[in-house]
Structures are given as C-alpha cells and as structure tokens.
Amino acid sequence: MSNFQQYTLELEELDRQFKTQNPTDVLQFCYNYFGNRLQQQRQYLWSQKQKADTLGLTLFPSTDEIARDVQRKSVPQFKNTLSDNDPHTKHQTLESEDPQAKSSGEPSAGLFKTSFESSQASPFHTSASSSGAALSPTDGSQPFNSTNYSGFAASAAKSTMRINANRRTSVSAETLNPETFGEDGWKPPVHQFTSEQLQRLNASVVKNFLFSQLDEDSLKTIIFALEEKRAPQGTEIIRQGDEGDFFYVVEKGTVDFFVNGQKVNSSGPGSSFGELALMYNSPRAATAIAQSDCILWALDRMTFRRILLEGTSKKRSMYENFLKEIPLLKSLSSYERSKLADALNSEVYAVGQNVVTEGEAGENFYFIESGTADVIKSDEGVVSKLNKGDYFGELALLYDSPRKATVKATSPLKVVTLGKSGFQRLLGPAVDVLKLQDPTKH
Ligand SMILES: Nc1ncnc2c1ncn2[C@@H]1O[C@@H]2COP(=O)(O)O[C@H]2[C@H]1O
Numbered sequence: 001m002s003n004f005q006q007y008t009l010e011l012e013e014l015d016r017q018f019k020t021q022n023p024t025d026v027l028q029f030c031y032n033y034f035g036n037r038l039q040q041q042r043q044y045l046w047s048q049k050q051k052a053d054t055l056g057l058t059l060f061p062s063t064d065e066i067a068r069d070v071q072r073k074s075v076p077q078f079k080n081t082l083s084d085n086d087p088h089t090k091h092q093t094l095e096s097e098d099p100q101a102k103s104s105g106e107p108s109a110g111l112f113k114t115s116f117e118s119s120q121a122s123p124f125h126t127s128a129s130s131s132g133a134a135l136s137p138t139d140g141s142q143p144f145n146s147t148n149y150s151g152f153a154a155s156a157a158k159s160t161m162r163i164n165a166n167r168r169t170s171v172s173a174e175t176l177n178p179e180t181f182g183e184d185g186w187k188p189p190v191h192q193f194t195s196e197q198l199q200r201l202n203a204s205v206v207k208n209f210l211f212s213q214l215d216e217d218s219l220k221t222i223i224f225a226l227e228e229k230r231a232p233q234g235t236e237i238i239r240q241g242d243e244g245d246f247f248y249v250v251e252k253g254t255v256d257f258f259v260n261g262q263k264v265n266s267s268g269p270g271s272s273f274g275e276l277a278l279m280y281n282s283p284r285a286a287t288a289i290a291q292s293d294c295i296l297w298a299l300d301r302m303t304f305r306r307i308l309l310e311g312t313s314k315k316r317s318m319y320e321n322f323l324k325e326i327p328l329l330k331s332l333s334s335y336e337r338s339k340l341a342d343a344l345n346s347e348v349y350a351v352g353q354n355v356v357t358e359g360e361a362g363e364n365f366y367f368i369e370s371g372t373a374d375v376i377k378s379d380e381g382v383v384s385k386l387n388k389g390d391y392f393g394e395l396a397l398l399y400d401s402p403r404k405a406t407v408k409a410t411s412p413l414k415v416v417t418l419g420k421s422g423f424q425r426l427l428g429p430a431v432d433v434l435k436l437q438d439p440t441k442h
C-alpha cells in the first residue's frame with residue numbers, strides 16, 4: 001500500500017469514527033484517534049519484530065532510545081508527546097507490578113497507554129494466582145484484599161473523571177490478526193480447580209452466552225484461564241480511569257456501576273463486566289463495586305482479547321444500528337444495547353416456515369431484522385402482520401406460558417433471537433413496555 005493510500009484510509013476511518021461518536025472536542029478527538037492508532041501500529045510492528053529480524057527487515061528506525069530498550073530486552077516506548085507523567089517511570093512500576101503480563105509475553109497494558117490514563121493503580125489490582133502454562137497447585141480461589149476497602153460511597157466518589165474515560169478507540173489490530181496468533185509465545189493461564197469449583201463453573205459461568213458460540217478448544221482455554229475472585233460487599237472491583245486487566249463474570253451477588261460517582265447500572269448472576277477497557281484499549285469506563293458479597297470469575301486481558309474479543313465486537317457492531325432503531329428499546333442506554341447485542345443470535349426462515357408454534361413451550365424472544373410474518377391463532381386466523389423492527393414471542397417468556405399463537409414467515413425472514421435468561425436480565429425497563437403492550441389484552 002502506498003503512503004497516500006494509507007493516509008486516505010486513515011482519514012476515512014477517522015471520518016467514520018467522528019460521525020458515529022460526534023465528539024464535542026474536535027482536536028482532542030483527532031489527537032486521541034491518531035495517538036491510539038500510532039500506539040496500535042507500533043505495538044503490532046513490535047510483535048512482528050522477531051519475524052522481521054529473521055527476514056532481515058527493519059521495522060523501526062534505530063534511535064538511541066529504542067536501541068537502549070532493545071538491549072534491555074524490554075519493549076520500547078512510543079511516547080505520547082503530551083504525556084504529563086513520565087512513561088518510563090510508569091513502565092518500570094508496571095513491569096514489577098504485573099507479573100502476568102510479563103510472563104505471558106504480552107506487553108504490560110501501561111506500555112502503550114495514552115497520556116490520558118490514570119497513573120493510580122486500583123487498590124484491588126488482582127495478583128494472578130498462576131500465569132503462563134505452568135500448573136500451580138492452587139485451589140483456585142483468590143479473595144480480594146478486603147483490607148484495602150475504603151468504603152463504598154467514599155471509593156465511588158474518589159473515582160475521578162478522566163478526559164478520555166468513555167472514549168472508545170478502535171479494536172487493536174494486534175489481536176485481530178490471526179496470523180500472529182500463537183507466534184508470539186503467548187500461552188493462556190491454566191488454573192486448577194477443585195471439583196466443587198468445577199461443578200459451580202458448569203452450573204453457571206459456562207452457560208454464559210458469551211461462551212456459547214465458542215468451539216470446544218476455545219471454551220476449554222477460557223474455562224481453565226478463569227480465576228475465582230471473592231469480592232466482599234463494598235469491594236471496589238474496578239476503578240474508573242484505570243487500565244483494564246480482567247474481564248469478570250458474576251456467579252453470585254450483585255455489582256453496582258458508577259460513572260463519575262453516579263450509579264448507572266447494576267448486574268447480577270450470569271452477567272459480565274469489564275469488557276470495554278479490554279476491547280478498546282481504553283481506560284475503565286466505570287467503577288464497579290460489590291453491592292453484596294460476590295463470587296466472580298476473572299479472565300485475564302490477553303485471553304479475553306485472544307478468544308472473546310472478535311466475536312464480541314463483531315456482534316456489537318452487527319446489531320448496534322438495528323437495535324437503535326427499535327422503538328421498544330428506546331429506553332435502553334447505548335451500553336445496555338451493547339450488552340443486549342452480546343446475547344443475540346440471527347436465524348433465517350423460508351416463506352411458510354413457522355418460527356414459533358401455538359401451544360409449544362417458548363425459549364426465545366424475537367425481533368424481525370428483515371422480511372415479514374403473520375401471527376396466526378388457531379381459532380381466529382391471522383391476527384396481525386409483522387414487519388422489520390417488530391417483535392414477538394414475549395408472552396411465553398413473560399408469563400412462562402405456552403405460545404399463544406403461531407408466527408409464520410410470509411417472505412424470507414431474518415430474525416434476531418434473545419434467549420430466556422438474556423430476556424429476563426437485559427431488557428430492563430423494556431419489560432414493562434412489553435407487559436403494557438400485551439396483544440392479548442387489547
Ligand atoms: N453505563 C455503563 N457505562 C460504561 N460501563 C459500564 C456501564 N455499566 C456497566 N459498565 C461496566 O463497567 C465496566 C468498567 O470497566 P470497563 O470499562 O472495562 O467495562 C465496563 C462495563 O463492563
């Protein structure tokens with residue numbers, strides 16, 4: 001690709017992101033965009049360096065600074081010019097604090113951080129119980145250090161707003177390029193579980209829809225990379241503005257989320273959180289605090305990115321625009337729509353095929369992505385016609401009753417499905433709207 005082509009592509013992507021995010025601060029937005037792109041590209045090149053060396057290619061200019069870093073066998077700094085804290089100092093601190101990043105071959109998250117991130121580590125930074133492929137004789141449970149807890153309200157208030165806190169950057173090329181998988185020495189952590197833990201994992205976490213699309217090998221990798229974390233009530237699990245280290249799945253308890261000190265959300269068993277910072281290489285967008293005693297399963301950043309990132313970001317971008325247009329979901333925040341997207345799947349039906357059949361048990365709720373369908377009752381015939389953006393199948397899930405009608409495709413039909421557990425957990429205030437609009441009551 002010529003320099004000019006690359007330049008045009010960068011401007012097109014900037015333009016696309018500008019239009020979707022509609023930022024208020026134009027220069028800051030452009031600065032962040034190019035800063036993040038530069039970091040991503042340099043990080044990617046660095047991951048390819050060994051290969052390039054064997055082929056005799058030079059990827060980086062040989063500046064003194066880089067040469068020094070190479071001699072120290074560490075990853076060089078690609079310093080952000082507006083940084084107000086010295087990244088070299090940060091680098092050393094992070095290396096010593098983050099043994100997992102070091103041994104996994106993954107550069108510590110702080111190495112390529114932007115200048116807008118926090119310089120303060122979360123008091124609940126987890127210490128990895130094992131890393132690399134080494135099996136350690138652990139019972140797998142790694143409680144949070146509750147002595148660091150400084151109070152529920154106090155810690156929420158302490159979480160300072162950061163200029164870049166909610167801004168997403170694009171998903172890094174580093175992990176989306178399958179060519180580099182396995183070539184950089186990365187090995188997922190492998191933990192040992194007690195049989196009691198395995199039973200609990202199977203009964204709860206493994207059923208999470210984020211894992212349901214994985215092939216057997218990937219699922220196994222994920223399961224053994226998980227670490228049990230106990231978060232007593234009031235524990236600050238994540239602090240807004242920090243770097244992302246772990247993704248969490250909730251087995252038990254409820255977690256509250258605060259953005260700039262304001263509670264924005266809560267989530268309970270079966271939910272997950274902490275994905276945004278890992279997906280977008282951005283600072284933590286919210287503070288997460290255990291509202292009750294919680295049992296969590298934590299997945300390290302690298303395993304998340306290697307195995308879950310692609311599917312998750314694909315689904316979010318695939319369904320983002322569609323979900324925005326559905327009147328029923330207008331009350332959901334964009335974050336709630338993203339979580340909903342994680343749980344969706346698409347199905348197609350040919351003309352004349354039944355999607356649901358009157359009298360049968362119901363497991364799914366449906367939105368029509370494209371095409372048309374009739375709602376037919378055995379005693380009344382066609383009672384309504386459905387089009388793009390319409391929904392059906394809510395009654396069986398709301399009232400745990402058999403399907404009250406048959407829904408049949410009248411043209412090639414594409415539907416988006418949401419399973420029972422996601423329906424109960426992710427539709428939030430839309431459930432009240434569904435009850436109000438119950439077609440059998442009108
Ligand atoms: N309204 C919200 N906005 C942003 N993040 C939220 C919100 N509600 C819950 N969260 C979760 O809080 C997490 C904080 O860390 P992350 O930014 O990595 O990922 C975030 C989300 O998983």
Ligand SMILES: Nc1ncnc2c1ncn2[C@@H]1O[C@@H]2COP(=O)(O)O[C@H]2[C@H]1O
Nearest residue numbers: 375383392393394395396403404405439
């Ligand atoms: N008049 C109606 N009576 C029953 N179901 C209807 C009617 N109109 C639309 N439907 C939809 O048809 C669906 C059939 O499955 P459910 O009973 O789960 O939910 C039902 C509603 O979503």
